[in-house]
Amino acid sequence: MTFMIEVKDLRKSFGDQQVLRGVDIAVPQGQIYALLGPNGAGKTTLINILTTLVAADGGSARIAGYDVAAESGKVKQSISLTGQFAAVDEMLSAEENLQMMCRLSGMRSAEAKRRTAELLGQFDLIAAAGKRVKTYSGGMRRRVDLAISLVASRPVLFLDEPTTGLDTVSRRALWDIIERLKASGMTIFLTTQYLEEADQLADRIGVINGGRLVAEGTAAELKARIGGEVIELTNEREQWSRTISTTGSAQDIGRILNGLAASLPPDTQVTIRRPSMDDVFIALTQQPSEVSVS
Numbered sequence: 603m604t605f606m607i608e609v610k611d612l613r614k615s616f617g618d619q620q621v622l623r624g625v626d627i628a629v630p631q632g633q634i635y636a637l638l639g640p641n642g643a644g645k646t647t648l649i650n651i652l653t654t655l656v657a658a659d660g661g662s663a664r665i666a667g668y669d670v671a672a673e674s675g676k677v678k679q680s681i682s683l684t685g686q687f688a689a690v691d692e693m694l695s696a697e698e699n700l701q702m703m704c705r706l707s708g709m710r711s712a713e714a715k716r717r718t719a720e721l722l723g724q725f726d727l728i729a730a731a732g733k734r735v736k737t738y739s740g741g742m743r744r745r746v747d748l749a750i751s752l753v754a755s756r757p758v759l760f761l762d763e764p765t766t767g768l769d770t771v772s773r774r775a776l777w778d779i780i781e782r783l784k785a786s787g788m789t790i791f792l793t794t795q796y797l798e799e800a801d802q803l804a805d806r807i808g809v810i811n812g813g814r815l816v817a818e819g820t821a822a823e824l825k826a827r828i829g830g831e832v833i834e835l836t837n838e839r840e841q842w843s844r845t846i847s848t849t850g851s852a853q854d855i856g857r858i859l860n861g862l863a864a865s866l867p868p869d870t871q872v873t874i875r876r877p878s879m880d881d882v883f884i885a886l887t888q889q890p891s892e893v894s895v896s
């Protein structure tokens with residue numbers, strides 16, 4: 603199997619803060635890998651190392667077969683990167699921005715026009731192509747960011763929190779685009795705080811917490827780690843909710859509910875359901891004391 607992203611025992615500290623404590627990841631060609639983690643878990647630091655913006659302290663990382671430290675030029679030629687703040691000129695239209703980036707990347711005028719038209723179509727920007735970017739909605743703006751990062755066709759795409767701050771409709775539109783990019787053969791590495799996003803898009807999901815991968819697998823594998831059904835207790839009047847993992851057996855569910863019955867307010871609602879990605883994330887990234895009541 604060809605791995606387009608291969609990370610081995612990667613370590614990074616800032617001062618005496620260990621931000622990455624030995625991370626291993628392998629992403630095969632044509633797959634989407636989602637790195638999920640809470641704020642400050644080390645996601646952006648990892649992307650910065652993989653895209654040659656920051657040097658690691660230890661371990662190794664290869665992109666498209668090239669070492670990020672020793673062959674950074676080759677790595678740069680193999681990747682596209684869309685961060686949360688891309689270099690878009692808001693006074694120009696999407697078309698003008700794209701044409702400018704095409705020319706800056708060395709294309710002749712006719713080639714720049716052809717590639718611009720292709721990207722405007724691919725990112726559903728044709729209707730607004732001539733309007734200034736500053737008049738765009740958040741979702742359209744994010745599509746311009748992504749289109750600009752894809753001016754040159756590269757095999758590996760890094761997306762740092764691509765849909766943060768977008769509404770549901772814009773988020774789904776961007777997911778469609780990311781799925782189409784995957785279908786065209788790209789290998790995609792994205793970071794996200796949205797479990798639904800990882801669940802929807804990723805072939806494999808890594809959960810990072812405190813600089814370590816605390817779990818990795820498909821969405822189904824990660825959900826299976828939580829076990830069987832989850833009991834969800836909600837009290838709207840007192841505004842709290844609590845989830846409890848169970849083995850899924852009637853005995854286990856009965857034992858837990860019997861144990862709790864006397865101590866719960868009588869208007870507490872009880873739901874029994876399959877575990878969600880949220881349950882997985884909470885179980886893997888929070889201390890037990892944080893899990894119980896929210």
Ligand SMILES: Nc1ncnc2c1ncn2[C@@H]1O[C@H](COP(=O)(O)OP(=O)(O)OP(=O)(O)O)[C@@H](O)[C@H]1O
Pocket residue numbers: 616621639640641642643644645646647648
């Ligand atoms: N250049 C730097 N100098 C010092 N500390 C840094 C630097 N970059 C990141 N850190 C620290 O490293 C930790 C991890 O940061 P990082 O941005 O990688 O996390 P993250 O998972 O991307 O979080 P977020 O979702 O908030 O962006 C944080 O505690 C951050 O303050």
